[in-house]
Amino acid sequence: MQVPLKPVLADVLLAAVLTGLTVVTASQAEGPGGWDLYALSVLTVAPIALRQIAPVVTTTVVVAALAAYNLAGFGILPNGGLGLMIGMFTVATLRPRTVAALIFLTSSSVMALAYVTNSGEMVWSQALEGMLILFGAWMLGEGTKRWAQRAERLAAEAAEAVAAERVRIARELHDIVAHHMSVISLQAGVAEYVVDVDLPTAKKAIATVGESSREALLDMRRLLDVLRVDHADEDADFTPQPGLAMLEELAHRMRGAGLPVDVSVTGAVRALPPGPDLCAYRVVQESLTNVLKHAGPATARVAADYGVRTLTIKIVDDGRKPLPQAESPTAHGIRGMRERAELYGGVLTAGPAPDGGFAVVLRLPLEEADWPAPPRRDTDRTDLTKEGRP
Secondary structure, three states, X not given: OOOOHHHHHHHHHHHHHHHXXXXXXXXXXOOOOOHHHHHHHHHOOHHHHHOOOOHHHHHHHHHHHHHHHHHOOOOOOHHHHHHHHHHXXXXXXXXXXXXXXXXXXXXXXXXXXXHHHOOOOOOHHHHHHHHHHHHHHHHHHHHHHHHHHHHHHHHHHHHHHHHHHHHHHHHHHHHHHHHHHHHHHHHHHHHHHHXXXXXXXXHHHHHHHHHHHHHHHHHHHHHHHHHOOOOOOOOXXXXXXXXXHHHHHHHHHHHHOOOOEEEEEEEOOOOOOHHHHHHHHHHHHHHHHHHHHHOOOOOEEEEEEEOOOEEEEEEEEOOOOOOOOOOOHHHHHHHHHHHHHHHOXXXXXXXXXXXXXXXXXXXXXXXXXXXXXXXXOOOOOOOHHHOOOO
């Protein structure tokens, strides 16, 4: 692991200051001692300059120097054992708990050795106090490590959330552009083809182009408003995101684009959370757009059934399109719809219908909650749930 340069320089400066103070203290000590006294005193604190590069080796050198210092009869711990405390903290922060425990036991043995060899100058309570301070350094390092791990985990979760949000935005943009631009392209082609021979049809097609364009701009503005930093902008559009309550409006737009669509809603209609509601709407929108683009002359039927625990939505057409290949745009759209469904614990299946055409079936789990029911829309259409389609 590469250690940043600035913390290492700070450790070098700290080690230099503590080493100087230790040497000055050793020079004023009474009793025997020569170069070996100064050498061992320096080794009890100078190695912390490399504590972040090699914490175990650094602390081991400090512990060995302290043991030799006491065995040589130079007195109690130099610099109050500060180098040992710093080493213990560093090992607990940067290394596994088992390694920190081993270092603590070894360091505690040095504390006991200091008491034995200096029983005249050091009482048992001082040795015990030193062990408790050493234990505190261990626990402080352990807490610092847990805090750092938590910070890393939160950062990773934030990065995953950002990535997921980017995927969600990409899906939204795909749905908006694919749906509206398909309608615009088809209707513009119709208007160009019939403008000289059927003016009313051309006007209707142009009106549909205008309506789809405005709807696309509104959807994109809504999506961009979500991404804005300044949400307090008074001009921001806070129109709710589309949901199943807008199924009839979606069907109306598709009819204007030339695709006959029947809609039926059965069961105890209830409001859904925003995520699943938008998911269901986008699946219907994508499916109808695929019918419009790939099925040729066809009609489509959308059936939404609110069961006790499951919302089932079926989109069936009677066109004669082939099964989407793995690399076709339709296949990619189905994969996107399936990922949307799985995000909310649902299941999406798609494939040829038994009696021709193509069928997309979405099943989303419904929470057992008393959600308020939205205003009931016109549902006096054919109930597809009884036709035995997939």
